[in-house]
Amino acid sequence: MNKQEILNCLFSNWYHLFRRHTIKSVVIPLPEDFVKYLQDDGTVVLPRGVVLPGATREEWDNEEEEGDSGEERSEEEWEENEDEEEGNTPEFTELMEEIGKSIENLSGKVFPKLGWSSPKDAAWIANNSLLCNTAGEVVLLLKSSDFIIYDLTSVFKLCTDVEGGVNIPHQLVLRKWANLVPGMEFRCFIRNKSLLGISQRDYKQHYEYIIKDKDKLAEEIHNFISDEIIDKFPSDSFVVDIYKKRDGHFWVIDFNPYGEMTEPLLFTWGGLSSGSLSTCDFYVDIKTADDVIIGQFRYTPYDVTMQPSEHLRYRMPQDFVDLSTGSDATKLIDFMRMKIQSDDVEESSDDEQWTLPVNR
Ligand SMILES: Nc1ncnc2c1ncn2[C@@H]1O[C@H](COP(=O)(O)OP(=O)(O)O)[C@@H](O)[C@H]1O
Ligand SMILES: [Mg+2]
Incomplete structure (x- = not known):
């Protein structure tokens, strides 16, 4: 395997050759800082301004009411908290706008991938589908996928003519959604x-x-x-x-x-x-x-026993999905409380590392 053979399979290198025979797509170059954000192994913090269906300010206030203080969060407290969060929240306004516009141009529903791989190992986080309607959904899938990290870090791993890394600009590919059988x-x-x-x-x-x-x-x-x-x-x-x-x-x-x-x-x-x-x-x-x-x-013959889907091994229990997408704010807050309590008990624990299996 040589480097050129891998580069020939990079989406932007073949799309123009086969435009007549493939699904309409848009290629968006990814800025360096966004690539770094995808590679950062921390928790999933979505870029500022990106909204997923999930926790709203109203839900947060309700949670506070049920909590110890029993008092509603004041306007100042809300703003203070927003200021604190801003420090950690990445901002990719132009990129998010470009993704949003491209989704509109592709009839509102897209299949996202990078130059080689799609985040199909992360479909569990989005109702087991890679269909995206918004920039937020695209980013959430990319950020939750190990296949995407493989694209960013290891694509040339098996090349015999590559020493060290290969510096190529990365790309986001949005393909018009097609209901494929x-x-x-x-x-x-x-x-x-x-x-x-x-x-x-x-x-x-x-x-x-x-x-x-x-x-x-x-x-x-x-x-x-x-x-x-x-x-x-x-x-x-x-x-x-x-x-x-x-x-x-x-x-x-x-x-x-x-x-x-x-x-x-x-x-x-x-x-x-x-x-x-x-x-x-x-x-x-x-x-x-x-x-x-x-x-x-x-082909696969008639008497094959039904086998689970190829990507089942990447799926997570629904509670984890709700937690990680924030679609159930109450569970998220409970989880954080549990985490704080257990951190108090054991200072650090190496075996609590929870990673997704990487298996291509
Ligand atoms: N535009 C699309 N709309 C819906 N599903 C798609 C689209 N493009 C690809 N798929 C589905 O996703 C699968 C993986 O797509 P592919 O581009 O080959 O990514 P990967 O290289 O990660 O496998 C395809 O086999 C197909 O079933
Ligand atoms: Mg492929």
């Missing part, structure tokens, strides 16, 4: 400019129409990849995710490097790297127009 997404493995493998993207379920139409799908996908992708994409080996639309045309969803950092789904990297695929029970051949077999289209 998971069974119509396919991952295509192109090795030395030839389509070696196709796997259904959501491989944990069987899809009846895939099983029924497998030969036709293998042929259609092969035609699309040969006619529209292989000669236009600058790497010889790469992975491309595509989507078959209801009208029969294909969309490019994403490009990924040809290597371990990309999930092989129904294949293994052993076979994909060597180019010799083992035979398995559930595939049809990918053939050229003159009937030469060049690869395999693998």
